[in-house]
Amino acid sequence: MRLNDWQLQLESYLLGEDAEAMQALLPQLRDGPTLSGAGGLRIYHNAYRARLLETLRGDYPTLHAWLGDDQFDDLLRAYLNAHPPSHFSLRWLGRDLASFLEAYLVAEQAAPLAELARLEWAFTLAFDAADAAPLSLADMAALPADAWPRLRVAAHPSLQRLACRHNSLALWRAAKAGTELPDSRALAQEELCLVWRQELVCRYRALAADEAAALQAMLAGATFAELCERLAAQAGERAPALAAGWLKQWLQDGLLQKADKP
Template identity: 50%
Template sequence: MHLIALQDALQAYLTGESNHPPSELLEQLQGSAALGAADGLRIYHNAYRTRLLAVLREDFPALQQWLGVESFEQLALAYLSAWPPRHFSLRWLGEKLPEFIAGYVSEPQLSPLRELATLEWAFTLAFDARDADPLSAASMSSFSAKDWIDLTAALVPSANWLQLQYNTLELWKATKEGEPLPPLTRLPDECSCLVWRHDLLCRYRSLEPDEATALRSFAAGESFAGLCESLFARYAEQAPMQAAVWLRQWVSEGLLTRT
């Protein structure tokens, strides 16, 4: 058997579901008195899955705590069977898990499970998203009047919007702090949540509807002057002040880059 064929056969065995090594692979390997070829291959087969399961546990700790170790492992193994690794980096292993849950679980568990998985994956995305120079208070201190009027910005690349229907943030925070999970509850209204990275730390917070609408508009290309105008109907003469308050917070949180 040529080397490339041997490599392909070994990969097919390691990524397959059965831990029984095929005869054509065993014929190419020589065991030792202490460890036969079949047992050695089974060790590699089990170690491969153990590593994949460990990655999913690290990326979705709240999901595991909610489901329990056994049920989470069943979900993870079914997911790996449907979506085996397709990238050289294990960082992308859990990318399709929220999507997979939609076809694996039925309601009433489906929606909250998928929402929790989506939130946890957002933190993974934020952690190693590409860097960008955020808009800073120092750079804005030299703005001219025209700079303020024409100012446009976008969210930093690490930012992810989520619309939460359940107390998913509470579940995630309880897991993070090593506390028992609170009962699952549905929120009276959808909650806008942002997850992003700033100063090498992943951050998150929920936004009230008015702020969420303003930030979406501003990050979509609306100028600061346009933002003030759009807030006038609700805030009247206080619109510029409200826009300035929000802008100062967004800048201090490292949420924006200038466009």
């Protein structure tokens, strides 16, 4: 058997559920003085699967706390059967869990669980995002007054945006604090949840509908002047001050970069 063929068969064996499915591999193995080749393979199979489960538990602690050990592990085994590792780094192992939940469960069960999975994955993406200097208050102070109306911004690489229709943030906070998780419930109004990295700390906050719409508009390419015009219909003369206050908060949070194109 060629080495490449043996490696592929070993991979197939490790990714399968049956620790006994090793017959094609056994002729290539030698028994040790205290452990047979088959016994060594079983140990390696179990350890590999345990490492995959451990990684996913670490990526999704709130989902784990909500479902409990047995139900969560059953879910993960089903997920791994449908989405075996395809990247050399385990960092990407859980990237498809939310979409898997939507296909695996009925819609009523899937909706809050998939949203929570996306929220937890957003923290992973934010923490691992590329480094970049955010647009700062000092940068804005140096901006000429006549340049403000034309100002365009872009999202910092670490910024993740998630539309939440359930109390996923409350569940995440409770799990993080080690307190009892609240019951899952639908929100009266959808909110935009932001997750980003500031220095080496992941931060988050939920935005009210008006601020969320303003931020989304600017990240979609609206200038500061265009944002003020949109707000004028709702806030009247307060629109520039309201837009400036939000922009200051976004800058303090480190959410923005200057857009590449004017």
